[in-house]
Amino acid sequence: QVQLVETGGGLVQAGGSLRLSCSASGRTFIAGTMGWFRQAPGKKREFVAASISSIGGRTAYADSVKGRFTISRDNAKNTVYLQMNNLKPEDTAVYYCAAKPYTGSYRNSGEYNYWGQGTQVTVSS
Numbered sequence: 742q743v744q745l746v747e748t749g750g751g752l753v754q755a756g757g758s759l760r761l762s763c764s765a766s767g768r769t770f771i772a773g774t775m776g777w778f779r780q781a782p783g784k785k786r787e788f789v790a791a792s793i794s795s796i797g798g799r800t801a802y803a804d805s806v807k808g809r810f811t812i813s814r815d816n817a818k819n820t821v822y823l824q825m826n827n828l829k830p831e832d833t834a835v836y837y838c839a840a841k842p843y844t845g846s847y848r849n850s851g852e853y854n855y856w857g858q859g860t861q862v863t864v865s866s
Contacts, residue, residue, distance in 0.1 A: 763838030
């Protein structure tokens with residue numbers, strides 16, 4: 742069984758920063774694409790960022806977070822991070838980590854096999 746555990750959410754003022762972490766565990770599991778999604782109240786879950794491959798450092802971002810958020814990963818730890826800077830009230834949401842054992846498309850939540858429990862990020866104005 743694969744488990745994803747997220748940490749790092751919280752309350753921050755607009756303009757502040759937070760760093761989310763997501764560690765994947767499970768017998769023989771090696772993550773291919775790892776991504777972050779978010780869901781605000783009353784809205785659909787949306788793509789935030791993805792570390793597309795464990796090799797080569799390819800990443801992708803939603804337009805709304807480009808230049809403010811940075812995704813990175815530590816393959817030895819099967820962990821992905823999301824550094825969030827210059828946070829805005831509209832970034833307030835539950836943030837979910839997702840992973841799949843292969844690389845490929847990454848913007849659609851349905852492409853991922855495994856999900857974390859979510860961590861709340863609240864940005865006050």
